[in-house]
Amino acid sequence: MTVQQVIEQDTPPTDPRRESHARAWRAHGVGFVVKVILMGVVNALGIMAIISALSVQSWLLVGVTTILLIAADIVYFTRRALPLKYLMPGLVFLLVFQVFVFGYTAYIAFTNYGTGHAGSVEQAVDAALVQGERRVEGSATYPLTVVERFGEYGFAINDGGDVRVGTETQPLQDAGSASGAEAPASVDGWTVVPRAQLLTDQEVQAAIEALRVPVSDDPNDGSIRTRDGSSGLVYTPTMLWDADARTITDTVSGTVYTADDTTGSFVAADGTRLPAGWYVNVGFDNFLRVFTDASLAGPLLSVTVWTFAFAIGSVVISFGIGLVFAIVFNDPRVRARKYLRTLIILPYAFPAFMSALLFRGMFNAEFGVINDLFFFGSQINWLGDPWLAKAAVLWINVWLSFPYWFLVCTGALQALPKDTLEAAEIDGAGKWRQFRAIILPLLLVSTAPLAISSFAFSFNNFTVIYMFNAGGPPIPGAPYSLGSTDILISAIYRVSGVAGGAADYGLASALSIIVFIVVGIISAIAFRQTRKLEEYQ
Amino acid sequence: MSTTRTPARRRRWWLEVGWKYFFAAIVIFYAVFPLVYVLSAALNPRGTLSGSTALFSSFDLANFAALGQTSYWTWVGNTLLIGGISAVGAVIMGAAAAYAFSRFRFRGRRVSLTTLLIVQMFPQALAFVAIFLMLLAIGEVVPALGINSKLTLICVYLGGALGANTFLMYGFFNTIPIEIDESAKIDGASHAQIFWRLIMPLVMPILAVVALLAFISAFGDYILAKIVLTSEDNWTLAVGMYQWVSNQLASRWGLFAAGAVIAAIPVLALFLSLQRFIVGGLTQGSVKG
Numbered sequence: 149m150t151v152q153q154v155i156e157q158d159t160p161p162t163d164p165r166r167e168s169h170a171r172a173w174r175a176h177g178v179g180f181v182v183k184v185i186l187m188g189v190v191n192a193l194g195i196m197a198i199i200s201a202l203s204v205q206s207w208l209l210v211g212v213t214t215i216l217l218i219a220a221d222i223v224y225f226t227r228r229a230l231p232l233k234y235l236m237p238g239l240v241f242l243l244v245f246q247v248f249v250f251g252y253t254a255y256i257a258f259t260n261y262g263t264g265h266a267g268s269v270e271q272a273v274d275a276a277l278v279q280g281e282r283r284v285e286g287s288a289t290y291p292l293t294v295v296e297r298f299g300e301y302g303f304a305i306n307d308g309g310d311v312r313v314g315t316e317t318q319p320l321q322d323a324g325s326a327s328g329a330e331a332p333a334s335v336d337g338w339t340v341v342p343r344a345q346l347l348t349d350q351e352v353q354a355a356i357e358a359l360r361v362p363v364s365d366d367p368n369d370g371s372i373r374t375r376d377g378s379s380g381l382v383y384t385p386t387m388l389w390d391a392d393a394r395t396i397t398d399t400v401s402g403t404v405y406t407a408d409d410t411t412g413s414f415v416a417a418d419g420t421r422l423p424a425g426w427y428v429n430v431g432f433d434n435f436l437r438v439f440t441d442a443s444l445a446g447p448l449l450s451v452t453v454w455t456f457a458f459a460i461g462s463v464v465i466s467f468g469i470g471l472v473f474a475i476v477f478n479d480p481r482v483r484a485r486k487y488l489r490t491l492i493i494l495p496y497a498f499p500a501f502m503s504a505l506l507f508r509g510m511f512n513a514e515f516g517v518i519n520d521l522f523f524f525g526s527q528i529n530w531l532g533d534p535w536l537a538k539a540a541v542l543w544i545n546v547w548l549s550f551p552y553w554f555l556v557c558t559g560a561l562q563a564l565p566k567d568t569l570e571a572a573e574i575d576g577a578g579k580w581r582q583f584r585a586i587i588l589p590l591l592l593v594s595t596a597p598l599a600i601s602s603f604a605f606s607f608n609n610f611t612v613i614y615m616f617n618a619g620g621p622p623i624p625g626a627p628y629s630l631g632s633t634d635i636l637i638s639a640i641y642r643v644s645g646v647a648g649g650a651a652d653y654g655l656a657s658a659l660s661i662i663v664f665i666v667v668g669i670i671s672a673i674a675f676r677q678t679r680k681l682e683e684y685q
Numbered sequence: 686m687s688t689t690r691t692p693a694r695r696r697r698w699w700l701e702v703g704w705k706y707f708f709a710a711i712v713i714f715y716a717v718f719p720l721v722y723v724l725s726a727a728l729n730p731r732g733t734l735s736g737s738t739a740l741f742s743s744f745d746l747a748n749f750a751a752l753g754q755t756s757y758w759t760w761v762g763n764t765l766l767i768g769g770i771s772a773v774g775a776v777i778m779g780a781a782a783a784y785a786f787s788r789f790r791f792r793g794r795r796v797s798l799t800t801l802l803i804v805q806m807f808p809q810a811l812a813f814v815a816i817f818l819m820l821l822a823i824g825e826v827v828p829a830l831g832i833n834s835k836l837t838l839i840c841v842y843l844g845g846a847l848g849a850n851t852f853l854m855y856g857f858f859n860t861i862p863i864e865i866d867e868s869a870k871i872d873g874a875s876h877a878q879i880f881w882r883l884i885m886p887l888v889m890p891i892l893a894v895v896a897l898l899a900f901i902s903a904f905g906d907y908i909l910a911k912i913v914l915t916s917e918d919n920w921t922l923a924v925g926m927y928q929w930v931s932n933q934l935a936s937r938w939g940l941f942a943a944g945a946v947i948a949a950i951p952v953l954a955l956f957l958s959l960q961r962f963i964v965g966g967l968t969q970g971s972v973k974g
Contacts, residue, residue: 179877201826209826230876231794234785238778238847245816245844246804252815261818473712481702482709490957491713494720497956501905501923502945505930506723509938515734517722551716608808611907615927637811637908644814646912656814663811671806 187224191217216240250664257657258429263650265412265427273389275424276396276405276414278360280387281370290372291331292380294346294356295338301352303361303372304332304340305380311335319362320372331378346377396422427654434658447626448639448659454538455635458613459606462545463599469546470553471591475583478561489558496551504615507544511616532621534632541633545612549602553595560594561587600674604667610637628652636663727946732939748943756917757944760925763914764948767835767921768903771842775899776892778843779850780858784880786851787858788866798855805848809841810908816841817912833915841913842903849902850895857891858884894962897955904952922948 194217201209220240223232232239259265267275290305295313302315306326313335314320326332334340345352360371363382370384388397394407396414405414405422412428413421439445473492477485495503510517511530519528530540564587572582613619619634619642628642628649640659645651721740730745752758785791786798809816817832824831831837861884869879885892907923914920926944930936956963 179875197827204825206822206826209823231785231789231791234781234789234880235797238782238843238851241778241840241843242804242845242847245841246807246809246812246848249809249812249815249819249844250807252819253812256815256818476705476708479702479705482705488709488713490960492716493957493960494953495716497953497960498720498949499901499905499945499952501907502723502926502949503719505926505941506719506945508930509726509734509936509941510719510722512734547715547719604806604808608811610810611905611923614907618931640811641813641908644817646814646817653814653818660811660814664807667807667811671803674806 183224187221190220194220212244253657253660253664256653257434257661258431258654259427260412260430260433260654261427261657262652262654263645264423265425265654266651267426269407269426272412272414272422272424272426273396276422277385277387277389279422279424280398281360281383281385282400283381283383287382290380292372292374292378293331293333293335294341294374294377295335296341297338301341301355301359302338303359303374303380304335304338305372306330306332313338314361314372316359316361319364343377430654434654435662437655438658438662443625443627447623447630450623450632451630451634451636451639454633455607458538458542458545458635459603459609461542462549462606462609463603465542466546466548466550467553467557467595467599467602469550470555471557473550473554474557474561475587478558489555492554493551495547496549496555500548501611501615503548504544504612507540507547508616511540531617534621534623537617537621537633541613541616544616545606545609548612549606552602556595556598557591560591563594564590597674600670604670604674607635607667607670608637608663609635610641613638614641723942723945726938726942729939729942732937734936734938748939749947751940752943752947755940756920756925757940759918760920760922761948763835763919764904764921764923767838767842767910768900770839771846771903772896772900774839774843775846775850776896778846779854779895780885780888780892781880782847782851783854783858784884786855787861788863801848801851805845805852809845810906813908813912816909820913832913833919835914835919838910838913841909842899842906846899850899853895854888854891857888861887890962893959897959897963901952901956 194213197213198210198217201207201213220236223229223236290307292306293304295302295304297315300315302313302318303320304311304313304323305320307320309325311323311326311332312320313323313332323335323337332340341352346356347353356374356377360373360383362371363369370382372380373383374380386398386400388399389395390397396405396407397403398405403416403420405416408415409428411425411430413425415421437444438448477488482488508531509515511519513519513527513529513531516530518530519526528536530536568586568590569582572586577585613633613635617631617633619631619638621633622629622631628639630639630642634642636659640656640663641647643652643659644656645653725740725742727748728741728744728746730743730747732748732751786794820830820832820837823837824834828834829836830840865883865887866879869883874882904921905923906921907927910921910924911927914924917925922944926941929941929944930938
């Protein structure tokens with residue numbers, strides 16, 4: 149159907165003063181109905197989110213959600229701001245999941261957020277009191293049943309004939325009476341978790357062992373814990389929090405820990421600290437550590453150098469190979485070039501993470517096919533030797549990306565001005581001279597911006613590095629088990645501890661900011677190269 | 686005469702064209718060998734690295750059958766779901782934004798375009814720490830948008846959708862003559878009708894490319910998927926299959942190979958059939974490696 153037909157078919161007789169179709173009921177009320185329904189859903193979800201944010205007193209989320217919701221209603225229910233109607237959905241996601249997280253990264257970079265400094269002062273106090281909890285000598289043992297409601301586990305105990313039930317967040321409450329001195333067999337409103345499941349399901353087991361149900365609202369009363377899922381013991385804190393003096397006193401040893409707002413820890417007079425702290429602004433400490441902490445600076449420097457080597461090497465080598473192949477096969481006398489091309493670009497079409505995992509197996513020293521077939525069965529330790537691992541990673545990335553350059557260069561070669569080349573040939577320029585003086589400079593004009601963005605991509609190509617060898621082999625003595633094929637982004641991944649281990653979000657974010665700056669500089673260069681801005685009307 | 690010319694001609698042919706076939710054989714071996722190898726490993730019932738070096742020594746579908754006893758198909762489903770919705774969302778958002786930039790002249794348009802161009806240069810994955818911490822906080826309020834939710838991961842991917850795709854589409858939208866819009870407007874069509882009924886069908890090729898690129902990037906993402914999706918039921922293929930081969934001792938090589946073959950074939954087919962458009966798109970915008 150041609151455009152003209154579409155217009156004729158879909159447009160009713162004209163009436164210049166008609167209302168917008170999104171508002172009018174005549175003819176195309178459907179659009180309006182769809183809009184109202186969609187906006188109804190958006191408003192309902194938004195209000196739900198605001199209410200639940202209010203209930204946990206997360207003011208930032210309340211604010212952001214409210215502003216976004218009001219903005220959405222204004223944009224879609226007024227006649228003005230027509231472009232915004234189209235930009236809004238993408239813009240909301242962009243603002244929240246890209247722009248905001250950049251800002252948040254910068255904020256975290258200036259804090260000591262991480263293991264041991266993960267929340268507010270109140271949370272740190274709670275954690276300190278919990279860690280200091282001891283079993284009270286000679287205290288009562290209660291018959292106990294593990295119960296569950298809405299996926300949350302709780303304990304029901306028999307307290308001398310009364311059933312009392314509670315969860316991590318809800319202190320024990322009366323829930324009817326029990327017969328005799330046995331664990332409650334059933335509790336109103338709760339599902340009893342069968343003993344069999346407690347004994348076999350390790351996930352449940354771990355959750356139950358970690359569960360502590362406060363005895364009452366006063367944290368000094370302690371909490372109930374269980375080891376076997378059938379008897380509950382009372383644990384009480386040996387630490388005492390004095391909110392006015394901002395001190396925690398260890399009632400056993402008598403040590404007084406004072407809150408120190410510059411480091412976010414509770415510190416005793418002799419310098420010992422409680423493991424639980426809160427996060428505070430530490431200024432440029434994280435950035436300074438990157439350069440001054442000797443054990444960190446060395447490995448990070450080698451990681452940085454390798455990141456550049458990897459990114460530049462990947463681009464230059466794969467560009468070179470791609471260009472050579474493109475020139476060689478850009479010859480009309482070679483038959484079946486279409487099939488040739490398809491076979492050559494197969495590595496590019498194969499999902500990258502799978503290729504990296506595949507090479508992980510192929511480069512295996514003992515059983516890998518590469519040693520077996522191409523190195524006569526010798527056991528070359530590709531994954532374990534720093535230099536060989538680097539070579540292998542480069543090899544993989546070149547394998548992954550040379551087809552892209554082959555395609556790009558083929559396209560660029562075909563777009564070269566034929567008359568210039570002919571003129572050069574008539575003037576007696578040889579193949580090499582033609583290539584150096586005409587083909588390459590002209591080709592670089594169109595491919596340089598691509599090379600820069602390809603460089604930026606390789607610079608942050610986490611998947612290939614991590615999938616192949618997880619950044620290994622480890623650099624001896626490096627903190628956070630940094631490895632010799634780690635590039636900056638995979639090093640940040642290790643430092644951050646999001647995948648387990650000790651977390652240092654502050655340092656990881658500081659490193660992210662440094663990489664952002666590097667990427668920014670690269671982008672600025674790319675900007676000048678592409679001059680894409682000039683295309684704007 | 687002809688007897689002396691033919692060998693000379695043949696020699697010339699070899700010098701100028703013939704060696705290129707020989708060269709092509711080497712290139713194709715370099716490009717295709719790993720893929721042939723993974724196919725061979727998938728058909729080898731031993732399921733370990735050792736003994737899988739002899740290519741196509743056996744033909745056995747045991748590895749493919751064994752996939753059924755793992756969470757593989759769940760991961761395939763998750764990947765398709767997450768990649769599919771991300772792709773559709775990215776297309777709609779990118780197309781809407783490109784339409785606005787291409788068709789409306791509003792205050793701040795130039796600045797917004799420039800800002801978008803700058804923002805898209807900073808990879809979202811680098812901010813993964815902040816994304817992780819933000820999701821922890823959101824999860825306390827709206828669990829459906831917290832850690833370990835597929836919806837969350839889709840939202841995170843959509844966060845990068847506008848920057849990465851708008852320019853690709855913007856250029857294409859500009860090639861659609863604005864006279865089409867104008868004549869439709871005179872006929873009484875609203876802007877929404879013009880967008881959905883007229884422009885969208887005309888820009889189908891670029892929509893398909895953006896959708897495929899968004900799908901492939903979701904398909905291949907590891908770092909964000911790994912952070913967001915914590916339970917095995919929610920994993921994508923990238924996260925799940927990494928677990929299979931990351932442990933050198935207990936690696937399930939046969940499963941990985943079979944899974945890779947199954948997952949790669951549709952992607953390969955799509956990629957090759959849309960190759961022409963994709964390369965055009967890639968040279969204007971993003972790159973894979």
